[in-house]
Amino acid sequence: MDTRRVCVLPGYANSGPDHWQSRWEDADPMFVRVSMPDWDNAVCEAWCDTLDVVVDAAEEDPILIAAHSLGCLTTVFWAAHCATPDQLAKIAGALFVAVPDPASVSFPSEAHGFANVPLVPLPFPTIVVASTDDPYCRIEFAQRCAGAWGSRFVNIGPRGHINAESGLGDWEEGRRLLASLLD
Template identity: 65%
Template sequence: MSQLTQTKTYVLPGYGNSGPGHWQTRWEALDASFVRVAMPDWDRPVREAWCETLDRTVVSELTGPLRFAAHSLGCLTLAHWALRIAGAAQIDKIAGALLVAPPDPSGPGFPRDAAGYGDLALAPLPFPSIVVASSDDPYGSLAFAERCARAWGSRLVEIGPRGHINADSGLGDWEEGRRHLASFLD
């Protein structure tokens, strides 16, 4: 068995969850080591509740390495959890995080029923990370993604005009994203 299949990857969708055509859902279908974190309410997210759910999930894992494949609001949740909630024992399990299309809470497209996300956690993450951004994301500008990547100490990968990097972006199984995620085990 390869190291890729031995490493659990937690999938952190954003607002509304990720449907059947989304790359996160496709990755789960392709590889049983990808496990979605089931948030309490996908349509009315509360940052503290999402972070508590994430914390319980990671605490329940006895060993690592763990990776994260976060999209949209999942990126902001993961950053807040890692920087303000997680303990050293949880952080030590994490090999890295792929943070795709972080949304701007002050942007016009940000869901107004998402509570607690205005206070961004912007400091270096305690694990390796890559921020993937699109040049025409309606929920977060490239400048916002660059700001997040710089603050989080993440490598920034800009993939051109791909919208919100979701099912509507036509990425299919998004092999490029999987290669970025696999880099955390190299």
């Protein structure tokens, strides 16, 4: 990985210390968490506004996004409905891990405004990583999103919600996938 800034976008309730996102941040100062206004009551518009401010403030080379769960949906809604062409030009690519399905019975009731996921091509390279036993998303939904967004799709088998409970540790495979967005 080069010295490019990586915006880390956790999902609902944030990512704890054992989550791969937190471990990546601890290991590399170029990984910076985007702090959402309320981790436990996620509102799509407020989360998109926060991402908007972060991207506007980015002055270095185009940034990468490492998103998990609702962080993925936030990035997609932002890119499809909020971002300007100048802002989109600042994004080198995005890694979307464990995209949740807002229609799933497991989707958090404290998350609002994430229904009707934009299924449009995204203007930067993306990779969707999904698990065959994610309680928040059937693999078919993740594949449909990847196809609509123009994303590379990676099925990592039965790894749950691809979070700390999945036992991924530093998840070097994920770091390699993120780096591959720059190839």
